[in-house]
Amino acid sequence: MASNPFLEGNYAPVEEETTALDLKVEGSIPESLNGRLLRIGPNPVGPVGEKHHWFSGNGMVHGLRLREGRADWYRSRFVRDDEVCAARGWPKVPGPRFSPMSDGGANTNVMAHAGKTYAIVEAGNNPVELDYELETVATSDFEGTLPGPFSAHAKRDPDTGELHVTGYFFGWDALQYIVVGADGRVRRTVDIPVAGRPMIHDCAITENYFVVFDFPVLFTPEMIEEGHSLPYRWHDDHGARVGLLPRDGSADQVRWHEVDPCFVFHAMNAFEDAEGRVVLDVVRHSRLFDTENFEDELDVQSLDRWLIDNQGGPVKEQRLDDRPQEFPRHDERLIGKPYRYGYCGIAIGSGLFGGLLKHDLQSGETLHRDEGPDRFFQEPVFVPRSDDADEDDGWVMSYVHDANRNAAEVLILHAQDFLGDPVARIELPARVPFGFHGNWCPDA
Numbered sequence: 163m164a165s166n167p168f169l170e171g172n173y174a175p176v177e178e179e180t181t182a183l184d185l186k187v188e189g190s191i192p193e194s195l196n197g198r199l200l201r202i203g204p205n206p207v208g209p210v211g212e213k214h215h216w217f218s219g220n221g222m223v224h225g226l227r228l229r230e231g232r233a234d235w236y237r238s239r240f241v242r243d244d245e246v247c248a249a250r251g252w253p254k255v256p257g258p259r260f261s262p263m264s265d266g267g268a269n270t271n272v273m274a275h276a277g278k279t280y281a282i283v284e285a286g287n288n289p290v291e292l293d294y295e296l297e298t299v300a301t302s303d304f305e306g307t308l309p310g311p312f313s314a315h316a317k318r319d320p321d322t323g324e325l326h327v328t329g330y331f332f333g334w335d336a337l338q339y340i341v342v343g344a345d346g347r348v349r350r351t352v353d354i355p356v357a358g359r360p361m362i363h364d365c366a367i368t369e370n371y372f373v374v375f376d377f378p379v380l381f382t383p384e385m386i387e388e389g390h391s392l393p394y395r396w397h398d399d400h401g402a403r404v405g406l407l408p409r410d411g412s413a414d415q416v417r418w419h420e421v422d423p424c425f426v427f428h429a430m431n432a433f434e435d436a437e438g439r440v441v442l443d444v445v446r447h448s449r450l451f452d453t454e455n456f457e458d459e460l461d462v463q464s465l466d467r468w469l470i471d472n473q474g475g476p477v478k479e480q481r482l483d484d485r486p487q488e489f490p491r492h493d494e495r496l497i498g499k500p501y502r503y504g505y506c507g508i509a510i511g512s513g514l515f516g517g518l519l520k521h522d523l524q525s526g527e528t529l530h531r532d533e534g535p536d537r538f539f540q541e542p543v544f545v546p547r548s549d550d551a552d553e554d555d556g557w558v559m560s561y562v563h564d565a566n567r568n569a570a571e572v573l574i575l576h577a578q579d580f581l582g583d584p585v586a587r588i589e590l591p592a593r594v595p596f597g598f599h600g601n602w603c604p605d606a
């Protein structure tokens with residue numbers, strides 16, 4: 163079998179779940195950080211084929227629980243999809259599945275909402291409810307209110323507490339705009355017809371609009387017969403566009419705006435400027451999945467600002483930073499609103515970050531935190547110091563892989579001392595494989 167780079171080094175899965183109590187801490191953990199720093203990524207439970215794609219491994223969720231200045235525990239747990247349960251002899255997980263093809267898995271993001279914890283994924287599975295200590299409870303359809311699949315990226319409106327997402331399924335000729343109320347129940351869905359069954363990873367909101375993506379990476383069924391675990395490929399003839407849907411509008415009110423063909427996994431944020439244009443900050447990939455080469459995501463990647471005038475016309479593109487970067491985050495109290503600071507990983511491979519970037523989008527200054535060739539960062543998460551702290555007054559937290567120790571740690575940086583000594587460094591007793599996304603989930 164040809165080697166698969168996503169099964170080697172710190173991409174390789176860990177075989178066992180870990181529980182570790184009272185972790186070693188250098189520095190001091192801010193006492194106000196009471197909650198869990200959760201993240202998730204692929205962790206294949208068994209042997210995989212040559213055309214296995216990193217994106218399609220079984221999920222494993224990792225969590226660090228902080229309380230009153232202590233690091234109480236670190237836990238890693240499989241998301242108990244059908245394959246994991248069969249491999250480990252565990253009983254099948256209960257709960258609804260919108261499609262008979264669902265395997266009950268999720269590997270892309272983990273969030274807390276309405277008092278529950280969910281592992282989530284796009285393209286065909288329900289959310290998976292986890293308990294506080296990350297054991298799988300059940301698949302979920304939000305109390306019978308979610309008609310189809312969910313998404314790996316939900317935008318929480320800071321004013322209402324509602325989640326806004328784009329759901330899609332390879333068997334559907336439409337995307338679905340889904341609004342989940344602060345009570346954890348879906349209150350609205352809008353089916354938006356699209357051609358070609360595109361992969362739609364993220365979305366954005368502004369005060370008045372839901373921002374819909376439509377990029378030329380499409381479901382390609384013949385890839386299933388060829389043995390690919392992720393049957394999506396670049397199609398030159400599809401074009402690329404961004405749609406603005408008035409938040410309370412219907413599908414026929416979406417206005418589409420053409421953009422140069424590219425792919426966007428992630429928006430950093432969006433907002434409306436003084437002229438009412440939508441400002442959308444994205445990590446732009448010049449191409450994606452147009453070969454069988456696993457490294458093809460290393461095209462040209464940049465942080466760009468798109469200006470969209472809903473009176474009409476194509477998207478106006480500006481380059482903010484031409485360094486390859488991904489997993490853009492910001493102070494999420496400002497989702498959909500004007501903001502100044504963003505935090506990203508600086509990419510040296512797919513999901514492989516040699517350091518972190520902090521962007522000041524007002525001054526144009528970017529800081530680059532690099533801790534040397536043996537230190538690999540995962541997605542940064544910003545946590546404000548308090549509910550009413552200024553933007554950027556808080557902590558940037560990240561899991562880090564230390565290649566010398568071949569194990570993970572969690573760094574807590576003060577966002578305003580981004581290049582300085584960490585506030586705290588918490589040593590974990592196991593590897594946390596390179597993976598996808600996570601969030602700080604404060605205790606109630």
Ligand SMILES: [Fe+2]
Nearest residue numbers: 314363427599
């Ligand atoms: Fe993502």
